[in-house]
Amino acid sequence: PKRLFSLAAAVADSQRQPWLGIYKIADGLWWYIAVRDGQAILPDGDVIGGEAEIYAARERHSGFGDWTYVEGNLDDLSALVQGIKPSPVFALHGAPDGLLAAAALAIIVVVAGAGGLWWHAHQLAAQRARQLAMARIHALLEQQQVKKALPSPLLTTPLPDAWLAACDGAIENMPVSRDGWTAYRVSCVGDAASIVWWRMPGATTAVRPRGALSASGDKVFQSVPLALKHAAGRNNGQPLPAEESALFALLQGMGVKATIQSASSQPPASTLPGGKLAGKTALPAPQAQVHFTFPVAPFFVNWNAVPGFRITRVAMRADGWNVEGVLYGR
Structure with a gap:
C-alpha cells in the first residue's frame, strides 16, 4: 500500500x-x-x-x-x-x-x-x-x-440554566391528566419539549391533547417549542480536562454519578503523522458526551458554574431525571 x-x-x-x-x-x-x-x-x-x-x-x-x-x-x-x-x-x-x-x-x-x-x-x-x-x-x-x-459552539448554544428554564416553562403547567389521557413521558430535547399522552379507559380520540396520533390511536405525541430566542451562550470555556473535573466535582458534591466520555471522532489532524491532508475542513472543538441521572428535577442547580457544559436532553423517568449533554473545551 x-x-x-x-x-x-x-x-x-x-x-x-x-x-x-x-x-x-x-x-x-x-x-x-x-x-x-x-x-x-x-x-x-x-x-x-x-x-x-x-x-x-x-x-x-x-x-x-x-x-x-x-x-x-x-x-x-x-x-x-x-x-x-x-x-x-x-x-x-x-x-x-x-x-x-x-x-x-x-x-x-x-x-x-x-x-x-x-x-x-x-x-x-x-x-x-x-x-x-x-x-x-x-x-x-x-x-x-x-x-x-467559525463561531464556538459555546456561543451558538444556550447556557444550561437558560435552556433548563425554557424547558421548565414549557412543561411546568402541563397537567398530569387531560380528558382521560395521561402524560406518560415528558422530556426536553434541542429546542422543544415533548409529551407522550396515553389513552386511559373511557377516553377517546374525539377529545384528546393536541399532537400527532399514533398508528394504534392510543398515544398522542405533543411538541411544545422552547422559548430560547434570547438565550445566548458565553464563550468562557476551559481546557476539556478542567471542564470534566469541574462537572464531576459539582455532581459528586450532590451524590450523583456521571459518565463523561470524550467524543470518538476527534479532529483528523490531531496528530502530525502522515495521512490524507484535510484541506480546509474545520476542526471541531474538543468535546465529551455527558450522561447522568438526577434524583430530582434539575431546574434549580447552578449548571452555569461549569462554563463548558451544555445540556441537550432531559427526560423524566421513574428513578429521577435522565440528563444528557456535551462538555466543550478549548
Whole structure:
C-alpha cells in the first residue's frame, strides 16, 4: 500500500535522543513530539493541541527517562524540515593491488552504479519528504484559520440554566391528566419539549391533547417549542480536562454519578503523522458526551458554574431525571 510521509518520523533524529519537543505552530496551536532512542516515537508522542494540553503531555513523559528538552516555533520546525537529509552512505577504504585490486575495482564499479541509482532515488525521496512535511504544516495552519473563523459552539448554544428554564416553562403547567389521557413521558430535547399522552379507559380520540396520533390511536405525541430566542451562550470555556473535573466535582458534591466520555471522532489532524491532508475542513472543538441521572428535577442547580457544559436532553423517568449533554473545551 502507498505510504504517506510522517513529519514526526522525519525530524525524529534532528536532536540528541531521547528528546521531547514542543513547537508553537500558530496562536493557540502547538505540536508535541516524544522520541525515544533509535528514533522510536512514543504512541502518544505526536500530538497537536492547546498549550496546556501539550505541556501536560510532556509532563506525563518527563519522568520516564533522561530527556533532552527542545522548544521552538513554526520557523524552527520549518528549518528542521528543510534540513532533512537521507541517511549517510558508508564508503569502503583501502588500497588493494594486483588481481585483488582488479576484482575489487570491478565490484566497486558495479556497486557504484547501483549505489548511484539508489542515492539519486534517495535524494528524490528526501526532497519529496520535505515537500510533504511543509504541506502538512501549511494545511494545519489553514485548518486553524478556518476553526478561528467559525463561531464556538459555546456561543451558538444556550447556557444550561437558560435552556433548563425554557424547558421548565414549557412543561411546568402541563397537567398530569387531560380528558382521560395521561402524560406518560415528558422530556426536553434541542429546542422543544415533548409529551407522550396515553389513552386511559373511557377516553377517546374525539377529545384528546393536541399532537400527532399514533398508528394504534392510543398515544398522542405533543411538541411544545422552547422559548430560547434570547438565550445566548458565553464563550468562557476551559481546557476539556478542567471542564470534566469541574462537572464531576459539582455532581459528586450532590451524590450523583456521571459518565463523561470524550467524543470518538476527534479532529483528523490531531496528530502530525502522515495521512490524507484535510484541506480546509474545520476542526471541531474538543468535546465529551455527558450522561447522568438526577434524583430530582434539575431546574434549580447552578449548571452555569461549569462554563463548558451544555445540556441537550432531559427526560423524566421513574428513578429521577435522565440528563444528557456535551462538555466543550478549548
